[in-house]
Amino acid sequence: MKYLSLLLVIILLAACQVTIQPLATVPPPTGGSPTATLPPPTDTPTVSPPTPTPKPPTPTPRPPQPTPTKPPPTFSLPPFFEQRDTPVNVLASYINAIDRREFARAYAYWENPDQTFEQFVEGFADTVFVYLVVSPPTAYEGAAGSQYTAVPTLLMATHTDGTEHFFRGEYIMRRTNPEMVGHPTDWGIYEAHMAVVTSASLKRWLPDKPPPVPPAYEERENGVHLLAAYYNAINRGEYERALSYWQTPPQSAEDFATGFADTAWVTVALMPPWEETATGGGLYSRIPVLLLALQQNGARRAYWGCFVTRRPPLAMPAVPHVSKIVDASLFKAKRPNAHLLIDACRPRE
Structure with missing residues (x-):
């Protein structure tokens, strides 16, 4: 019985035996379309060169234009x-x-x-x-x-x-x-x-502080000397002498002195030659004047205008032949510019 069972097991194993084949090896591809090969990666990307921008045409240079000639200034002899x-x-x-x-x-x-x-x-x-x-x-x-x-x-x-x-x-x-x-x-x-x-500024002609009292000056044989003597008297504080240089004093001595109470110094500038007119009443001169005034508080003022002076004719021997101030027209100036003198004595409209 023992041997019979063993025999049955052997017969069953023989009936169920299966042959196991080894795995087939895949051959390399032959024929057909080849597999595309990718290019190896690179660190620097490929950049297409820029398309050049066409330059604008060079303009044809124009011939130099003549510089307009400015006419010379006119001047009467x-x-x-x-x-x-x-x-x-x-x-x-x-x-x-x-x-x-x-x-x-x-x-x-x-x-x-x-x-x-x-x-x-x-x-x-x-x-x-x-x-x-x-x-x-x-x-x-x-x-x-x-x-x-x-x-x-x-x-x-x-x-x-x-x-x-x-x-x-x-x-x-x-x-x-x-x-x-x-x-x-x-x-x-x-x-x-x-x-x-x-x-043409004359501001440097006015001192920063009053100079020492000048020597007296009293020459008056013509209009220029008269004005020099007039402001010499004012700078010396001799207001009565200055007022006496007027043919007809424009105000009282007291008012005249009060008008210069805060004036420390006056520099007078004028433009010669001046206009002179001889008449039966004497020689009249119209003198363009620019006055630079230094005040007692250090402030500066400028005035421009025209003085008219008169010297008696020589045919009047009993009258001193010294000039006198007949009239004066003065205006306040923003700046002491000498150009103001050019038209100072011309008739004003």
Whole structure:
């Protein structure tokens, strides 16, 4: 029985036996379309070059256009003026000769010119005209038989192209002392100390503080000397003397003095040559004036206008031949600019 059971197990195993085949190996692909190969990755991306932008066409240069020519400034030839009896009159004669293109006469006013006549003329080659502004002197110095005085001066020169240049400084004037020779002598230009400045302002002619009291000055043979003496009296506080220089005093002595109570100093500037008219009643002068006033509190004021003076005719021997103030028209100025003097004595509408 034991052997019978074992035999049955063997028969059953034989009937159920299965043959196990090994896994087939996949062959490499043959024929057909090849598999696409991807390019290896790169760190730098491929960038297509930019399409160049076409440049605009180069414009054809235009021929240079001529610069409009500015007409030269117009200037009326001034009437002849020549007087050598005062320093201011000599400077007025000098500028008058330049404006009239009479360079030989202008050159002759110099005592010792530091340039040749040709150089002197060349210096004014493009000058159309010159305006002269001075502060009349009230002090003179003597040395070795001569008299000297300094004249504060501003020159305003207009050129052929219309530009304007300014020169400020002083002219030193000299003459032989009349007392040495016993007769009047002429003044001449001894030397000049002038420098180019940027404007026609006269504010530098007014001191920062009042100078020492000046010596008395009382010459009044013409209108310019009269105005110099007039403001000399005011700067010295001699208001009665100043008021006496009026032909007809415009106010009482008390009111006149009160009007200058807060005035510490006045600098007077004027523009020669001035207009003079001779009549049966005497010689009348119209003088353009710019006044620079320093107040007691340090404030500064400027006034411009016209003084009219009169000197009696020589045919009236009983009357002193000294000038008097006939009239004055003054206006407050925003700035002490010398251009105000050009039209100061012209009729106002």
